[in-house]
Amino acid sequence: MKLSESWDVYAADMKLRGLSPVTIGNYRVQHNLLLRYFGDVAIEGITLVNLKNYLIEESGHLKPSSLGQRVRSIRAFFKWATLEEYIEKNPALKLKEPKEGSRVPKALSEEDLELLREGCTSAMEHALIEFLFATGCRVGEVNKLSIKDIDWDNHSCVVLGKGDKEREVYFGLRCALWLKRYLKQRKDSDESLFVTQRAPHRLSVRMIEYVVNRIANQSETQVRVYPHKLRHTFAMHLVNNGAPLEGIQTLLGHAKLETTQIYAHLSGPRRKAIFQKYF
Secondary structure (H helix, E strand, C coil), X not given: CEHHHHHHHHHHHHHHCCCCHHXXXXXXXXXXXXXXXXXXXXXHHCCHHHHHHHHHHHHCCCCHHHHHHHHHHHHHXXXXXXXXXXXCCCCCCCCXXXXXXXXXXXXCCHHHHHXXXXXXXXXXXXXXXXXXXXXXXXXXXXXXXXXXHEECCCCEEXXXXXXXXXXXXXXXXXXXXXXXXXXXXXXXXXXXXXECCCCCCECCHHHHHHHHHHHXXXXXXXXXXXXXXXXXXXXXXXXXXXXXXXXXHHHHXXXXXHHHHHHCCCCHHHHHHHHHHHC
């Protein structure tokens, strides 16, 4: 089977396994990179040495995290090809991911969060910032929400996360007030929670990113702001207030506790409080 031919079969199999379009799209990018490097060769002709040479050449301009992602996608593809018996031997079986330093999620300080709030000029902007921070949702999860998903009595909603897994997230009074104010001002009949201003329709992931960036530019904050940084800020807010990692894990929708543990080492104020209490 040619490398180009393998994609359609591989993608169809991933859809059957319930992988999200975003995940499949990420795999497609990696598959196209393989195709660009090797050409449209037969997949059974690709060896471990070929793959190592490819990764060595790519390592010069990639961060360890990006190289690791590439390794994982290669291993996943050739594992699939082996299990489906398109090849007899898996050439990627011995590929190892590069060692990474501690990945430090960047969160907003309390001051920058307040400056970001002050940069909002409309009810929609306020509602979006408050919702991203209060719930810790991924931008793709917010994008999928509809008004009917909001439980106003419980100040919560159920979002569809990675792997099509549902989880309940919560928001406080400040977020609820801005959401209600925003929805009251809307004159459209679109069911989406957040919509565009012109010809209202569901805000795309890219548009949400654009709006957050616009708010940051309107504010006096000097740091780069994007939706996922508000998710990190949510997590760090919980850590700094003593929330257990297992609870943070469920609120963030992490499949593994190890993913959540990266936040445990970053709480400067909490570390300082421990030092002052016990030293």
